[in-house]
Amino acid sequence: MNVRHQNIIQLVSERGSVSVSELSQITGVSEVTVRQDLNVLEKGGFLRRVHGSAVAPESDDVGARMRTRYAVKKRLAEHAASLVNAGEAVFIEGGSTNALLARELSERRDITIITVSHYIAGLLRETGGEVIILGGLYQKSSESVVGPLTRLCIQHLNFHKVFIGIDGWDALTGFTGRNMLRCDVVNALMAKNTHTIALTDSSKFGQIHPYPLAPEHPFSHVITDTDLPDTCKEILQAQGLRLDIIGPV
Incomplete structure (x- = not known):
């Protein structure tokens, strides 16, 4: 080399x-x-x-993915954390930017965090607030749980906001994911009809993956960075999504 x-x-x-x-x-x-x-x-x-x-x-190793575009992802996580109000229960689904969000929220004693990610739960082990981790089939590579038991847990819980990581977005396909079982969990979350936030850096836009995310329940809100192409921005805004574009400090 x-x-x-x-x-x-x-x-x-x-x-x-x-x-x-x-x-x-x-x-x-x-x-x-x-x-x-x-x-x-x-x-x-x-x-x-x-x-x-x-x-x-692409990798399911969350720790490795957190190191890619770390500064950008940290800014996105800081902004997302500022949207969480006292007394709220928030669901943090998974992904590297969501892991950084969990770190930002780890000192908050006035919220409840729910997750399917054992990696994220580990980041919260010293937290003062309540942490709920769901049951299900454990995916060793991503350190998350999936499957029918996870869906059942989601159906029996309520929360104010959901932060979801995505693998891709394209104007023709919408939001997509690489892992079928993880996408199934996301679709169960989206069906709860709560405030759903796609938290992702702009590198995912323009990529297409096999499995659609929430085709029947669109996202409420997208948080991404200033490298998002203008064409993507125009399409997302035309679809009625709230779009937060986070630039350098």
Whole structure:
């Protein structure tokens, strides 16, 4: 692996997604050379190629994903935490930005946090507030629970807000996910008819995954960063979603 390859890996890891044209400008080589580099790095598992860009490799390891675009995700988590009011019960579903949200809320003694993520529950072990973790089939890779028992638990609980991580969004497909059982849990949450918030960095927009998220119960609210393309912003706003675009401090 040469120095250029190392620089590309670092850029993609930090930003989550970088276009071929931008990589060409940064590295000072042609787009043809960049595409050849990306082919090599994709075969090595260092990144993925989608729609003329390189994106960080997908992983169910929440800790590893938290390190990708950490500064951006932390700003999103801080904003999301500011929306949680005293006395509320909030459901934090899963994902790296949601894990950072849990950290932001860990000192709050005036709220109840509900989650399917054992990883998130671990971050809250020193919290002063109540923590409820649901039962179900334990997915070791993501450290979350899924399945019929998890759905049953959701049906018997009430909460004020739900923060959900997404894997992709496209104008044609809407919000999508990579894992069928996790998407089933999300759809059960969306059916509760409460305030549902997609908390995600902008690298997920433009990606398509196999399983639809909440096709019958659209999100109320999206929190993302300023790298969201204008075309995506216009479509989301036209659909009536509240859209919070969080920029650098």
